[in-house]
Amino acid sequence: MWAIRAAGLVGLLLAASQGLCPVSRPAILPDTVLRSVGVNVTLPCLQGELGINGPVCWKLETQAASSECVSPAGPGSSLLLRLVQYNDSGRYSCYVGGCLVRSLRLVVEEPPEAPHFSCYRRSHVKDVLCEWQPRRKPSPRTRAVLWVKKWLTGENATEQRCRYFSKAEKFTCRITVPPSDDDTFLLVSVSVSSGAGSVASQDQVISANRILKPDPPVSVLVDPVESAPQKLQVNWTYPPSWDPHFYRLHFQVRYRAERSQSYTEIDRVRETSLVIHDAWRGTRHVVQVRGLEEFGHGSWSEWSQEAAGTPWTDPSDLEAETGLYSCQFPLDYEFYGDQFTYPPEPYGSSTEGADGEGQPDGSRSTVPPYTFLIAGGSLLLGTGLLAAIVVRYKKKWRRHSLGRGKASMVAQHPLVPLVPPSPTSPTSDAPLLSPPASPGSGDFGLYDITNLDYLLIPQQLGSPPHRPALQQQPQPGCE
Template structure:
């Protein structure tokens, strides 16, 4: 069955690419270093014998050995024609010279090493203006003579590979290789491989095809802060900044925030528009500590997400200060949420506080004042559910509960009858007070 010319051309290109990969991998320049003829190779922990003479010495014959290595030089005298070293280490490597009667007879070079493991490296780029870094972390600590080289060539071209020497960092125990890419070649595909060699042998990695944009991976955002939102017990405000390795003046990131309450095991993830470095969480748990992390991705989706930032902790606004909670009026805790926005009748609470709210100071009876104040709070709550705002309610001053002065033109009859005993007819539910005019307790509509 004949295939369209376009499909045949596509399969031909794929086959040529695979064949070129196999040829490039087979011809990868990772030779095993040749050992000089006077070198003795040993693995770590083995016992090794260094011969000095082919013939036997006299019974009292003494042979002295001198070691020269990176640590300096040392001498030791032995009986017999050979030097026995037990459980050698990397530090035992060096040149051993045999002397008989003060004359040099033989010199050998001992190399204590192990063949390197095949490297499995990965490449990344911190920003558009940074070089590509390829890293490999061996499973075991390499010997001091281990060398790493990265071979780089353009994909599907006939040019020769370039060699990039790699550096070993003992603190992180990684080999790091640097590849410089011009800004105009961010989308150019590169074929890279790593060669590891030491005195005991060499190993080569598998080839990888990369590009500067494909390996782009920003550093995590920094300075993550979580703050409560005033008067909002279910909100948290999160702020962060770009990582120092990313310049936001020319290239931008968009971010993702994940958060959870400490009592929860699952995260909620929210994305932000490009270049926005803040977010308000609207569904936080009231009174619970939350853990928040942020990560970033290049604005056009090149590369991969950064790692998550370090955790930041915050708690939503609780509204509890030294003067809040259970105030002087003895309100239940259910009213704490409304205490900052409630507006009562003029003069009911006394002087105005620093926040514009009335400072609790009730001049009425200790038993009657909570009932009056509670009714005003309930009216405010009904207004917030659709009957108008509390600030729109017409304020009606209360008539003071006190006997009129002798000069008052009002009736001389007292507004309140004398106290009656509890349970007596007309005593009501207000304790010692006999309220005959219920208008004092009812708010005019």
């Protein structure tokens, strides 16, 4: 029994190794000329140029219509086509004297490329898609077919036509798989053919469960968290191709500061939201999300589009930062021109118009005149007080300087004899204190404001100096 099963298994493997689709190169008919794109082609009318009686013309007959009769541009009856393209393909007929002499079929094709395809499935309820992208654009007559059958069964392979999408520049083949056959293994192969030949791919064994690849999540949003300068709230939704009612995804989130190059990743996120707890303060962050089937079947989706957000910032911190520049002038001051424009607040918000109605003016306000009067009066009062103090201490300093000057003169002349006073001139006759000066004598007492020497002589503040008693000079003739 085991021998029979082993023989059957070997037979199936041999059948699979032989390929699902036979590859055969189409035979080129004797009247067919195969050329590649961008080369020059010469179509002969006769084997030899002798025996041509009458004018020679060529006609191109395609599936759409026939062209007018065209005579060869050079000598002879051969037709020269320069740098042929795909639309030059068709049947060319040569007429001599109005009679058909020869007909040739020109095929402008590129040999097809061997397809290197891969298959994936967006969800458990979607079809399997097999895709590949050729290195160059295929010709319009290129045909691609996918062959598929269940592996290790006696069923025949079925054919699925593939389509080429010009915008995406790739071939796409579709395989319908019921949800109950998720664990079934399929044998898949692709063949590509054109007028220049055909080629087939290697067979692949795929499982509908193992080729699951969801689309990336959508609507990724990054928002700040109130009163949390290091947190970010991230929200996203399932892709439209995945129905979360029966099958779910788990997600992976990666984020980085905008000025950083390395990502931080968070795995096994079950919900469609996440709070980041270690964001940089006041820095913009970039976040991406991708998904995987909840039981780990298949592969991760591509990363979603980038979403950006900045953590919450305390308004008081912003005011503290801007307060560093509070000593500077506001930016809306105008220093150019003859007029000085004040900011709207706090200088004023309205002016009185000619008709008596208040006219709001947010860019210019008038300073009241009494402001200048108060400032000027305060300046004059302060100046007067300062002058009175300076004059008072200047008078005291002057008297102190005169006393010290006379004492020094006496000390410098020690040879002058000190003669006692004469009996005829008792010291009691000379008053010890000088009489008060009259108003017209020029001495104005303590506040002598007519003498301006205080502006030139440095003042010396302090208590009044002690006056030494003046020595009585001897009178002439009283020795």
